[in-house]
Amino acid sequence: MNARDLVQNGTRKKIGNGKATNIWRDNWIPGNRDGKVTSVRPLNCKIKRVEELICGFRWRIPLVFRTFNRKEAEEILEIPISISGKDDSNYWIHSGNGIYTVNSGYKALCRGTVQYKERREKEAETxxxxxxxxxxxxxxxxxxxxxxxxxxxxxxxxxxxxxxxxxxxxxxxxxxxxxxxxxxxxxxxxxxxxxxxxxxxxxxxxxxxxxxxxxxxxxxxxxxxxxxxxxxxxxxxxxxxxxxxxxxxxxxxxxxxxxxxxxxxxxxxxxxxxxxxxxxxQSKQEIVSEDAVRADEEVDQEEAGWNEIQIRISTKEQDQSNRVGMGIFASTFNNHWVAAWALFDRKTVNQLQSTAEAVKMAIIKARHQQWKEIVVHITSPQLLKMIKERKAKDIKMATLIDDINDLRSLFQKCSFCLDRSLDSRCEAISDYALGIFQDEEWINPQCV
Structure with a gap:
């Protein structure tokens, strides 16, 4: 494999506004081996660009299911759509930040060689x-x-x-x-x-x-x-x-x-x-690691001020309905509730992606309330690390991490802290959100 083929095979289109991505020719579906559409194009289908599948920063679900087979439609609906309206861009799938380097290309080539040998050996194995x-x-x-x-x-x-x-x-x-x-x-x-x-x-x-x-x-x-x-x-x-x-x-x-x-x-x-x-x-090593995380958490907590709104999030998934419920709870520094939201969305394969979606929605809701200083409590150390380092583990998470960091620039102060304890109020709201068909919000007028 030459360098051109290596780069081409390892590059995917990261969907922004969808204008620059051709549905039938470009590599844009993360779950497919080469990123290209495998569904047979329907007769008299005139749509060409991904932007035609999007309306109001959401996928046009009925159109997606009419155009693609069910497996591919489900894969498409799991692709996050950037709310910033950025142009589509190329994403190198073999690095955390989506940028191609000679080092990452060499490692991808080595992995491909090893995987090829393993496949050959596997075929011959008893x-x-x-x-x-x-x-x-x-x-x-x-x-x-x-x-x-x-x-x-x-x-x-x-x-x-x-x-x-x-x-x-x-x-x-x-x-x-x-x-x-x-x-x-x-x-x-x-x-x-x-x-x-x-x-x-x-x-x-x-x-x-x-x-x-x-x-x-x-x-x-x-x-x-x-x-x-x-x-x-x-x-x-x-x-x-x-x-x-x-x-x-x-x-x-x-x-x-x-x-x-x-x-x-x-x-x-x-x-x-x-x-x-x-x-x-082994236990001592785990304790040292936990202490390091806890120390980072305490530093973040100490930075919190009296004027900052504390935002906590919970997500619950329901296999039967293929839904995820999001509970968002906002309170003052001394724990007086300010606002709460019950939201629902489609369930994703990756729980971390659902959590990142909830974080993004929480920040959007905070922006609508015109709050100037917020602290978002995150229960996942992995997600917190991605946000702080601006690196994602795959192309789907990359879009969400970009959106979250773009949104935080709209506040005077928007920080994140690790909070391993699940808030019972958030959990109750996320459970409730699984049974609703329209997003709901509750605002405390005394705190607005």
């Missing part, structure tokens, strides 16, 4: 090979020490130097298990079938009784073990199990090379200790 991919994916995600991941990698590749493997490769030594002295020491025997290993598993705080039929093949056993990831605390139980495997291997080496024997309970204790230590390390 069902067993597919299970191996799952093994690697979850192995590297485990919260265990790096050396234990490397040990597990060797187990899954059949490279752990147990007696049978060493004898097979070098024809030296004894292939028999040094623990029980009864059978050849394979990976499966050392971990599951040896009487010494079975003593350890009997003392373990968790049991995998349903995996006994798989203990003849370590890879099959591991694949079956991964099914536990879908249950409560399943990932943590797998991490503890991996620590037990590691301790079994260490005990085997102790009696193999140093003639030392550890009691089975001490092996379990050591596995529990290392498992808990790793959990504590």
């Amino acid at each position: 069902s067993i090979a597919s299970s191996y991919e799952k093994q690697w994916k979850w192995m590297w995600r485990l919260n265990v020490k790096s050396k234990i991941k490397h040990f597990l990698w060797k187990c899954l590749h059949g490279l752990l130097p147990v007696n049978s493997l060493v004898f097979k490769r070098t024809h030296k030594g004894d292939p028999i298990c040094g623990g029980c002295g009864e059978q050849e020491e394979s990976i499966e025997h050392m971990f599951f079938q040896c009487s010494k290993a079975q003593e350890v598993w009997k003392m373990a705080p968790l049991q995998w009784d349903g995996l006994r039929e798989q203990t003849g093949n370590f890879q099959a056993w591991w694949t079956a073990l991964l099914e536990a990831t879908c249950r409560t605390e399943g990932k943590e139980h797998i991490e503890l199990t991996v620590n037990i495997l590691w301790q079994l291997w260490k005990r085997r080496n102790e009696w193999q090379f140093n003639a030392k024997h550890r009691h089975p309970w001490k092996i379990i204790q050591k596995a529990l200790q290392e498992w808990q230590e790793q959990k504590d390390v």
Whole structure:
């Protein structure tokens, strides 16, 4: 692929007023692979530009459904329309700000090459090979020490130097298990079938009784073990199990090379200790991250003044009606309510997009009230970061982030703060909004 094709394939039209985008030729639908319309053009259809599908900064829903197939129509209706009336622009989908750089182009090309190879490999894979991919994916995600991941990698590749493997490769030594002295020491025997290993598993705080039929093949056993990831605390139980495997291997080496024997309970204790230590390390990292976010939130809160209107937002989705209800509540600094709005819109695939739409509508409502200073409370750290950095994760969010930042320039002061607590008043309004067919507002005349 040459540079021209790379840029063309990675560029989409970001809809502004829709005047410069040809419906049938341009790449403008984010959900489609190449961005182009796939619906068959209806007979006698004369519309050519996206602007013909828009009226009053909203999609002409009946026209969209008449012109496109249902899947594509739903995709189009999820594209935010800019309220600023900006011209359509080109957007590079492989960067956060939509701007092409040589670096982002190189990375996109590398990703495309890797994805192509993965697709080719996937086509040639058997069902067993597919299970191996799952093994690697979850192995590297485990919260265990790096050396234990490397040990597990060797187990899954059949490279752990147990007696049978060493004898097979070098024809030296004894292939028999040094623990029980009864059978050849394979990976499966050392971990599951040896009487010494079975003593350890009997003392373990968790049991995998349903995996006994798989203990003849370590890879099959591991694949079956991964099914536990879908249950409560399943990932943590797998991490503890991996620590037990590691301790079994260490005990085997102790009696193999140093003639030392550890009691089975001490092996379990050591596995529990290392498992808990790793959990504590992860918890501390999460606490540090939470403290950093909280510190940013406190700084933002301290900036709030007595004259600023506090705006809180809530969104609720309803699958049956494909609607999203928005609750917006405005109050003074000392929590006296000023105004409230119940709004409804079409449900989007992305909850973050619905929240961004609600934030935009809240600022528009504040502008209509001619408030000069506002503070918008946002429950999503991800959305707050996008607004402050003016970067979005995709083309749809980019339009909303642009609108939000354009709107904030209309105030003397418009700031945003992280507020993780959901306001009960907002939640009640958003629930109510799911049942209305016309936007409603309540204004407190004493505060206007």
